[in-house]
Amino acid sequence: MFLPLISHxxxxxxxxxxxxxxxQWGRELMTPDECTRIDCNEIAKCDRFVAYPGxxxxxxxxxELGWAFALxxxxxxxxxxxxxxxxxxxxxxxxTRVRTLFYGAVVAPQELEQLLVGA
Numbered sequence: 265m266f267l268p269l270i271s272h273x274x275x276x277x278x279x280x281x282x283x284x285x286x287x288q289w290g291r292e293l294m295t296p297d298e299c300t301r302i303d304c305n306e307i308a309k310c311d312r313f314v315a316y317p318g319x320x321x322x323x324x325x326x327x328e329l330g331w332a333f334a335l336x337x338x339x340x341x342x343x344x345x346x347x348x349x350x351x352x353x354x355x356x357x358x359x360t361r362v363r364t365l366f367y368g369a370v371v372a373p374q375e376l377e378q379l380l381v382g383a
Contacts, residue, residue: 266284269371269376286302308335312337313328313337338361339362340362344368
């Protein structure tokens with residue numbers, strides 16, 4: 265799911281940070297200190313934070329959502345239609361501006377781009 269999105273945005277000239285890619289999709293895990301520092305720094309410098317909270321939930325992504333909120337970043341959630349997400353993820357829109365893309369089988373890169381460009 266992530267590679268087509270990353271490729272699409274890099275092809276149109278956007279800089280994309282993906283911990284999944286940095287860690288070679290789980291083959292080269294960083295230490296907790298490394299990934300925490302790098303991810304927080306990347307969120308601090310980003311224009312837009314796109315999050316896939318995960319099914320099942322990703323604790324790391326939930327922490328990153330908190331950082332993005334605290335740093336007043338533009339947040340976009342990728343939520344699978346029919347998925348069950350943490351109440352605090354569902355309610356995030358009540359305390360900050362959140363765009364949500366509900367997707368079916370896959371996330372269409374062009375659909376996400378339209379949502380982000382309209383930011």
